[in-house]
Amino acid sequence: MTKTRRYTQRKRAADREETRLRIVEAAMALHEEIGPSDTTISAIAQRAGVQRLTVYRHFPDETAVFEACTSHWLELNPPPVPTAWEACEGDDERVYAALLAFYRYYRGTQRMWQGAHRDEPKVPAIQGPMAEFRAYLHGVGEEIGKSCAAGGDSRLTITLQHALAFTTWASLESLGLDDEAKADLALAWVQGLER
Amino acid sequence: MTKTRRYTQRKRAADREETRLRIVEAAMALHEEIGPSDTTISAIAQRAGVQRLTVYRHFPDETAVFEACTSHWLELNPPPVPTAWEACEGDDERVYAALLAFYRYYRGTQRMWQGAHRDEPKVPAIQGPMAEFRAYLHGVGEEIGKSCAAGGDSRLTITLQHALAFTTWASLESLGLDDEAKADLALAWVQGLER
DNA sequence: ATTTGAATAAACATGTATGTTCATTGAATG
DNA sequence: CATTCAATGAACATACATGTTTATTCAAAT
Structure with missing residues (x-):
């Protein structure tokens, strides 16, 4: 039996968030350069300087990456109002x-x-x-x-x-x-x- | 030393031509249905009811099939004059x-x-x-x-x-x-x- | 000092496409 | 009847992507 102890993440959480962002931004760049349909998880991982497995730990599948990617891109590039x-x-x-x-x-x-x-x-x-x-x-x-x-x-x-x-x-x-x-x-x- | 003998193809040549046409038309149909970029040689062969190898014997590569395909399609679908x-x-x-x-x-x-x-x-x-x-x-x-x-x-x-x-x-x-x-x-x- | 956990490194099984090789079948040709 | 050859059927090597598993590293949190 291991003692349960509270574990409040501070820098850990921030690091994790940063990795996630790197992945999203790598995906975004690839979507722009070679198009969404040619953007593979392998390529995203390589571009983000991260293991392929790491991508899978942040996103269940390609669709999830793409969704995160789209909404992030739209924040950076808001259409005219x-x-x-x-x-x-x-x-x-x-x-x-x-x-x-x-x-x-x-x-x-x-x-x-x-x-x-x-x-x-x-x-x-x-x-x-x-x-x-x-x-x-x-x-x-x-x-x-x-x-x-x-x-x-x-x-x-x-x-x-x-x-x-x-x-x-x-x-x-x-x-x-x-x-x-x-x-x-x-x-x-x-x-x-x-x- | 085998004796060389003249060999004029008649039905053979026609059959071969027909096979070629079947391949081209299969490719055309696939280009229309799933688009050129998803049209694989395997799919063309399957659709034409022919072995994959047979496609390679008629066309060196995908590009050659596509070229034949395009010109055949344009003959069947001439743009307005x-x-x-x-x-x-x-x-x-x-x-x-x-x-x-x-x-x-x-x-x-x-x-x-x-x-x-x-x-x-x-x-x-x-x-x-x-x-x-x-x-x-x-x-x-x-x-x-x-x-x-x-x-x-x-x-x-x-x-x-x-x-x-x-x-x-x-x-x-x-x-x-x-x-x-x-x-x-x-x-x-x-x-x-x-x- | 010890525990936690994000990320690494490496492998495995699966699927699909490419391009090539080789022996076989069977109808057209001579 | 013997020859030719288009097409078959099956295999092989290569490449690349997916998704999963396992053990390891190392800094952050307590």
Whole structure:
């Protein structure tokens, strides 16, 4: 019979937390560099400078790592919020501000979004967050659409929702437009509809 | 010393060709169902009802199968050609006809294009054909842009090129538009710019 | 000084894919 | 009838990822 004794962790707990963070950040970097679906537990461990077993002790499986990874990444890279555009006076200014906010966000985070879109069907762990983000985008498009003079014109709303999508950013990027030009062009689409 | 004798293959050659075709079609079906990057030689062999070794005898490696597969698929699914729209009278009609032609093509071939876009970075064998198709699309957008009243307006051309892309079809599809509504909307973007 | 426990190091079993080798079958060809 | 050869069936070596087990190290906590 061993005597039970209270054992309050202080530095131990902190060390453990730090190891966990190293693992999460290694996973995050790999998700960005080679994409979620190619990110193996072995690679994460190697990158974190940790034994493979250590990863398993912190996370039951790949999905758990990915979840921790996603939420940590979103904390570091928060998507644009409505305050960035809802203060604008005119309709055009508001639409432009929102588009530009998202386009700049996409520029800074393009590798991750590229990979996330690509691997979404294969990696269940990112499907939830992706659906959530899409719903958010959808709502933003709807809100801005309603706030415009043309009221609830569905073509206006749909054009906004399309313009706000990452895939649209990527398409216009590949056509050589910088972020301002992209927002200009998408704004012109919207203005054309309002006529 | 064995006597050499001429040996003209007739049915043998035909049988061999048929086996090759079975392999190519199995690969094609798998590319469509699970995507190029998950399509293994083992799976192709199994699907074709053939030994794995038989696949290796017809194709040196995965890349060779994929190449044969791509060109065969393109023969069966030829992209829209300019004759489908260049006969149209007005600018609007021509733009609409071209957009609709591509949108209907994408609808019929969406699974393959979805997978091709997704796996393009991972599967070298499809990068060539994809680049070729993109160049074709790019040219189509440019031609139609030039043919319009607004002449060589770069925003017009870029909007057309964006509208013709598969990713745009997919984005508008996810927003609930049918192909006619997609073409209508993209046409409205173009018209708005011409103002 | 002793106990606790996070992390290491090394191995094992399992699964899957690749690419290659070899002997065998059996129908097409001469 | 004898020869040719596409395809089979089975095995082998290699590589890599998963998930688990065991014993060991060593600093933190008491």
